[in-house]
Amino acid sequence: MDKFEEKTLFRKPVFSGKIIQVFVDQVALPSGETAERELVFHPGGVAVLPITADNKMIFVKQFRKPLEKVTLEIPAGKIEGRDDAPLKTAQRELEEETSYQAKKWEKITSFYLSPGFANEILHIYEAKDLIFVEEPLPQDTDETIELFTLTLAQAKKEIESGLICDAKTIFALYYWELQQILEK
Amino acid sequence: MDKFEEKTLFRKPVFSGKIIQVFVDQVALPSGETAERELVFHPGGVAVLPITADNKMIFVKQFRKPLEKVTLEIPAGKIEGRDDAPLKTAQRELEEETSYQAKKWEKITSFYLSPGFANEILHIYEAKDLIFVEEPLPQDTDETIELFTLTLAQAKKEIESGLICDAKTIFALYYWELQQILEK
Numbered sequence: 001m002d003k004f005e006e007k008t009l010f011r012k013p014v015f016s017g018k019i020i021q022v023f024v025d026q027v028a029l030p031s032g033e034t035a036e037r038e039l040v041f042h043p044g045g046v047a048v049l050p051i052t053a054d055n056k057m058i059f060v061k062q063f064r065k066p067l068e069k070v071t072l073e074i075p076a077g078k079i080e081g082r083d084d085a086p087l088k089t090a091q092r093e094l095e096e097e098t099s100y101q102a103k104k105w106e107k108i109t110s111f112y113l114s115p116g117f118a119n120e121i122l123h124i125y126e127a128k129d130l131i132f133v134e135e136p137l138p139q140d141t142d143e144t145i146e147l148f149t150l151t152l153a154q155a156k157k158e159i160e161s162g163l164i165c166d167a168k169t170i171f172a173l174y175y176w177e178l179q180q181i182l183e184k
Numbered sequence: 185m186d187k188f189e190e191k192t193l194f195r196k197p198v199f200s201g202k203i204i205q206v207f208v209d210q211v212a213l214p215s216g217e218t219a220e221r222e223l224v225f226h227p228g229g230v231a232v233l234p235i236t237a238d239n240k241m242i243f244v245k246q247f248r249k250p251l252e253k254v255t256l257e258i259p260a261g262k263i264e265g266r267d268d269a270p271l272k273t274a275q276r277e278l279e280e281e282t283s284y285q286a287k288k289w290e291k292i293t294s295f296y297l298s299p300g301f302a303n304e305i306l307h308i309y310e311a312k313d314l315i316f317v318e319e320p321l322p323q324d325t326d327e328t329i330e331l332f333t334l335t336l337a338q339a340k341k342e343i344e345s346g347l348i349c350d351a352k353t354i355f356a357l358y359y360w361e362l363q364q365i366l367e368k
Contacts, residue, residue, distance in 0.1 A: 004247035004254050004328055014199045015206050017222040019301060022199050022206055025249060035326040037249040038201040040224060042301075063188035065211060065221040066303040067296060070188050078300075109343065111351040112251060113297040114304060116262075117203060117226070119250040122351070142219040144188055159293065167295040167306070167351045174358045181365055 003030055006037070019043070019078065042120035046090040047076035047168045049108070049126045049176065050100060052149060057176065058098050058130075059155070059169070061146040072148060072163040074172050076122070086110075086123035092137060094127055098147055099136040102127035108175060113167060122168055152176055187214055190221070203227070203262065226304035230274040231260035231352045233292070233310045233360065234284060236333060241360065242282050242314075243339070243353070245330040256332060256347040258356050260306070270294075270307035276321060278311055282331055283320040286311035292359060297351060306352055336360055 006027040015022040021041040029035055050058040059072045077093035079086065087105060095101055108124045139145065150158070155173055158164040164173070190211040199206040205225040213219055234242040243256045261277035263270065271289060279285055292308045323329065334342070339357050342348040348357070 004245070004330075006247050006249050008249075014201075017198075017208065018220070019222050020206075020224065022204075024201065027249060029326060030247075030328045033326070036202070038203050039250050040204065040302075041250075042298075045300075061188070063190050063214075064296075064299040065190050065192075065209060066223050066225070066301060067299055071296075071299055073299070076300075109354055110349070111354045112248075112255075112349055113351050114226075114302070115248040115251055115255055115257070115350045116229075116260075117250060118224075118298070118302075120298060142213060142217070144214045146188075165294070165296055166299045167297050167355065170293055170295045171351065171355045171358065174355065174362055178358055178362045178365070181362070 005030065006035070009034065038117055040114075040118040040120070042118055043079045044086075044119075044121040044123070045076055045078045046086050046093060046123045046125065047074050047172070048090050048094045049074055049124070049172045050094060050098060050102065050130060051126065051128050051176075052130060056149045056151050057155060057172070058100070059148045059150060059164075060097050061148060061163075062143065067165075070163070071165055072158055073166055073169045076168060087125065090123065090125045090127075095133060096137045096139050097143075097145060099133050100127075100130040101133055103129035103131065124168065124172070152180065189214065190219070193218065222301055224298075224302040224304070226302055227263045228270075228305040228307070229260055229262045230270050230277060230307045230309065231258050231356070232274050232278045233258055233308070233356045234278060234282060234286065234314060235310065235312050235360075236314060240333045240335050241339060241356070242284070243332045243334060243348075244281050245332060245347075246327065251349075254347070255349055256342055257350055257353045260352060271309065274307065274309045274311070279317060280321045280323050281327075281329060283317050284311075284314040285317055287313035287315065308352065308356070336364065
């Protein structure tokens, strides 16, 4: 560790928002030189691969302001509080966004999205044995979403069309394809 | 699009760094309500899956300040200038970080890492037919890195150990496994 570690000499807070906090660190490099690091702190999130009984996946269509476009993504959301366990968050997000609960949950992996500047981590779950909920948890009031249920082949076409364009969803499709091949 | 679009009413710049710029937008939602969006703008980057003649992958060990830990990742880097084509950036990063050039380049995909708050895009390439360069492009002066060449099985163990923990590298391993199965 010592050989690589960058020790913080000074941390300057530059922005504190509702979702992210931004800092600029002056760090001491292993070489003895100093450098600046721009850091975004984020509470982390969850994403869900909801697989239906007829082997389709449920996707959420929504507008993404940073991209100024509509995307198709697997259901996902931020971890809200300090005591909000990732699996609980995943179960809440699935119900809020799709009106489904799931009887079978399996953790796939967790990964950091942009380790060069952000500490955001995403915990990814597979949800099977879906049950439609008549009176689901209400959606977030600032979200306008629409649901699509696609086969693997249909979803892969939406990578080509550009509608599916984010890391967690493209990862989900490769994971799903690999699982289907391994299960054969 | 109209049904989903969030129109910017007011954009407030809150931080302008060397790598990221941060803004807070007041947006008009499709419902007519207003909401705030925290936005991180990033120049985007590239990542490379360097596959050796004996079917191993080259990884870079480095310290990641936002995570306060050492990670093992596929070679990657930021797009530096407006005219810096992603493939050119990928070729430069591979040589700077690993001292290899590659004769065979293939685009795998591009994805946005965190479409909820950031516009960072990553372009991912497979590099084969590697040639060791005696006098490679110099490394960035503020990077301390070490190289590891691993089989798929060895790399998967490093997901379990936590050393491989980021989206692009975990995606790369699933992609690589899928390719190996499909080529059989």
